[in-house]
Amino acid sequence: MEKKKLLIVGGGDLCLQILKILAPRDAFIFYVASRDLEKVVRSCNLIQLSCLQLGTYCTIYPVAMDLSEGNVEENSMAISRIRPDVILNCASLQSWRAITQLPGALYQALDQAQFGPWLPMHLAPAYELMRAVRHSGAKAVVVNSAFPDAVNVVLDKVGMAPATGIGNVANLVPATRMAIARLALCSPQMVQVRLIAQHYFSHYVPRGGLPPVANYSLNYRVNGVECTGEFDEALIFNLVRTHFRRMGGIDGQFLTATSAVSVIEKLFCEDEVLTHAPGPGGLPGGYPVSVGMGGVRLSLPYCLTRTEAIAINQRGQRQDGIAEIRADGRVLFEFEQMAIMETLLGYSVSRMDLKDVHEYAAELGRRYHAFVKSIGKQGSARHGLYPA
Template sequence: MSTVLIIGMGDMGERLASRLAEGGRVRRLVLAGRSPETVAAIAATVASAADCLVEPAQVDAARSDEVAELLTRKRPDLVVQCAAVRGPWAMAGRRDAAATAVAGAGLALRLPYQLSVLLAVMRATRDAGYAGPVANLSFPDVTGPILARLGLAPTLGLGNAAMIQLRVRAALRASAPDTETPLIRVIAHHSQVAAVMQADEPADPADRSRVHLGEHGRREDGLAYQAPPLAPGPRYNHVTAAGALPVLHALLPGASRLRWSTSSPGGLPGGYPVRIESGAVSLDLPPGVEQADAIAFNELQARGDGVERIDGDGTVHFISATREAVADLAPGLAEPLPVADLERRARLLDEVLA
């Protein structure tokens, strides 16, 4: 039995804590967040609902020194990073001009909210000498490749490709309830998740998520869009958590091998099918699919989130549509984003959205 540290006690952190506690494979959960009252309440709730030791821990995840000290003190077997300055649903329900423009610009514009805490956590793992796996929930399809440029990539990301895999499974189950579900392998980017969740199949086949069935990898991209539609909102977190749980279990010591689809293994852009075995994560691409082609597909799909390219030093360049969407809000809001400018750009976003 093992120890799992979850950093960030927002909605997803609490969902994953509850699922891990109930799974019977975790002996000890350490739940860490900035608010001691919130963390204590969540820890007490999770401990009351499952047979698992649950410990609250106060930490400012934006401070690498605090996270490094926590890692040294708790010695987890797995770190699950869920913390962000602002979550992706922080603007849900807003219809004002600033929020509409920022949302329309693509999620990459809000990278300062998603990347800064993750960067601090990954620096802390390096400083503390932590050698175990890190599973990242903060916009992994884009933050993973940025941190890979810095030698700080998490082991893998959670959600997105896994969510699409579950949607394909639901479509297969509905069409053939008495048939065993085949192996499903997904190559897809975060930018494609919304269309899948809303069952809105792109007209251009090149923009569809790539779905491969069975060992031979038969292409059935349309299956990604055949499950019942779900309107955008925090309800998606149910599917995110369901897709993440098998990955987290597979990363634990002594776990069985898993074949699954998930985001940013080793810092790659977008999501891929993987094998997780004995703590090692490797790509599980279908026959005839080259890694370079899968990466190129996901790099192209990153434009749907507003990413033009990522430089060797981690600087993010935004597509012209993103720059145009917020051109009237604040000078420099969509200029190239160096890692060193994350805090200043987050403050600028705060001012625009205030």
């Protein structure tokens, strides 16, 4: 079978971690795109040389691509030249890790604003990429890693939704399986989970267990037998928080990379595989999905309708600071979370039109830079402001 072409946009740490897994398997022809061409050339060389060190070989090409506003034509031409089968977006204006590198008390305070207010930083480059994909006429399957729980929803409103996201809910499932297996006294390989949850829930549980207000749905089988409800769910998620607590930050991003691989590697398999992903088909939050035969589709438990699953994640979306995403792509933000951003950063937005996303992203970036400087840190780069 002819190898598929995988274009990864955004040459940061997540891209490298995914390549470290996939490249030695030599399953794709790889293209890595970034506006920092010198850096991406060195990254591609690193991967190719490392494969040779392992006794294998991969085909990998660096590509110049700038997802700033106004580069749709150039980006479209690059996509048309490559003709990728899969495009993975890893580009963001600010890494989710940025605030984790602040002094502890400041991080805890800013983290209470949740992830929703940071939406412009992830939506802006994804919007430019999807505009270029549409302009190119490419039929590639697009997978988005940048806050797909909300970004994919906004883009769906204007007919440009990626096929799916990766990470978030998917990152919570392995520990949930391990916890259920511990309670059931069996191997985690015997446990099958179907979890519906938005980013807020998957962010909260590893740090605090089951939230006081918990919007999610958990169904599970053990050795093929339906066992949902057999174990206390607060206990299950407390085990995730304690016994199966894992490394976070840049080290923990390896789990997100494996989530991406579980989707990308199975996309064109003849047999579908059950996994989890956020934002499939532009839906809010995360779901169990079947991946294969060139696409991604929902694989909900029989006891839950599509409408019910979406409603669960829309409630979780509000906990994450996004009140509503309207049919025209306009985003309304929750007052409580945005008030924290205003107190700490001097940044406050009640609503945002998609056409203005670059303006809001630039303003938020300026405010965060000023905040970092005000607490005596040396430059924004040290705090995780990563360009596409």
